[in-house]
Amino acid sequence: MKLFATRVWGMGFERIPIATFGMKGHVDRLLRLARRGDRVVFVGTQTDRTDEENRGKILGMAEIGFEPLKTLDLVGRADLDDRDFDAAGNFKFPHAVALTRAWRFEPAPLLIRTLSRQLAMVATSGVQEVEGPSDVAAILALQTIEIDLPTLPSLEAMRRMNDALRNTTGPRPGDAGYMVNPSTDGEAWTYGLQFGKRDVWKIGWATDVDVRCIEINQHIPVELGLEQWGVVLRQRMNSRNAAYDMEQRVLELLTSKRRGYERVHCSQKEIDSAWQQAFVDVIRGK
Known part of the structure; x- marks a missing residue:
């Protein structure tokens, strides 16, 4: 701080x-x-x-x-x-x-x-x-x-x-958080995964971020000593559409950094900035 x-x-x-x-x-x-x-x-x-x-x-x-x-x-x-x-x-x-x-x-x-x-x-x-x-x-x-x-x-x-964005690095799905608009199809989460300690990020959405991270890591041959994905950013939204919209907005803001699928190569500062801006844009309906 x-x-x-x-x-x-x-x-x-x-x-x-x-x-x-x-x-x-x-x-x-x-x-x-x-x-x-x-x-x-x-x-x-x-x-x-x-x-x-x-x-x-x-x-x-x-x-x-x-x-x-x-x-x-x-x-x-x-x-x-x-x-x-x-x-x-x-x-x-x-x-x-x-x-x-x-x-x-x-x-x-x-x-x-x-x-x-x-x-x-x-x-x-x-x-x-x-x-x-x-x-x-x-x-x-x-x-x-x-x-x-x-x-x-x-x-x-x-x-x-401010209360919502202060803690974007750890609440589990049962914790309190910011809710976007009345629920239509159940809450979901937008997440940001980091590959090891590298400036490589995967952006997505899921109803259970920790389970999704485990699923993604199952495709990595860890027996070769390779790094794994870890959850760094997550934001609770109270509809899957809102979670998807935030995912897409983050990727749009980082278009020049995209390397494939939902992956981007950029610094921690750049991902934090895009994450916060995407959240603001979604709750304001932009």
């Missing part, structure tokens, strides 16, 4: 479930560096915009939605501070990402007593990755209380999507 730190004015992230930025480039950079399940850590500024008791403290953290947003499309001016508008009435922080889950630290520790170094200036206007393993461990060891974020209808679908 990666952590990214940003400076904020107090506990506003508890009241409005978005993180705002003045430049689109800061949002683009965050979404380029982060993956599902990574978190943004909020640190109180040393300015009078932050309550004195919270200045310089690590206040909380949140998982984010993976879509750039416009702040004023989500909240009205009445919910914002007048100091966030310039003399011409322009909002200073028009770009945002959603907070899909959030936690406050109690007690909130001082940054300088928790991390090995201060944050760079980039954390004031954008985000800075917390790179040291000991610093990441120190933050994750802090006592947390999950925040019941305010509900914004426009963000609810994104929250469900």
Whole structure:
């Protein structure tokens, strides 16, 4: 899990479930560096915009939605501070990402007593990755209380999507997961198999992924010391048609990487990107 730190004015992230930025480039950079399940850590500024008791403290953290947003499309001016508008009435922080889950630290520790170094200036206007393993461990060891974020209808679908995509590497068919549309012919799974540790993948769908993997491996002469297929990605869908549609969308996105049947040759990063995009496209009916 990666952590990214940003400076904020107090506990506003508890009241409005978005993180705002003045430049689109800061949002683009965050979404380029982060993956599902990574978190943004909020640190109180040393300015009078932050309550004195919270200045310089690590206040909380949140998982984010993976879509750039416009702040004023989500909240009205009445919910914002007048100091966030310039003399011409322009909002200073028009770009945002959603907070899909959030936690406050109690007690909130001082940054300088928790991390090995201060944050760079980039954390004031954008985000800075917390790179040291000991610093990441120190933050994750802090006592947390999950925040019941305010509900914004426009963000609810994104929250469900984030929850679904956070865990694409292991739930068995009986576990909870994201369900796509009302069931028509029984749930099924889209799967991604990896051949050994190679960048070779097989994409398909099945009602039981583990049984399907066993069946596929029966055609490999393992007595020759050859590698086998292993399940790396799986996503539950609540109809076979939806599972098939996601399989086909993954293969379509990786057309240039296909080598035969449902096999593709590409990096882990490329397969992850296509997998997530295919899921998004299917649930949006594209």
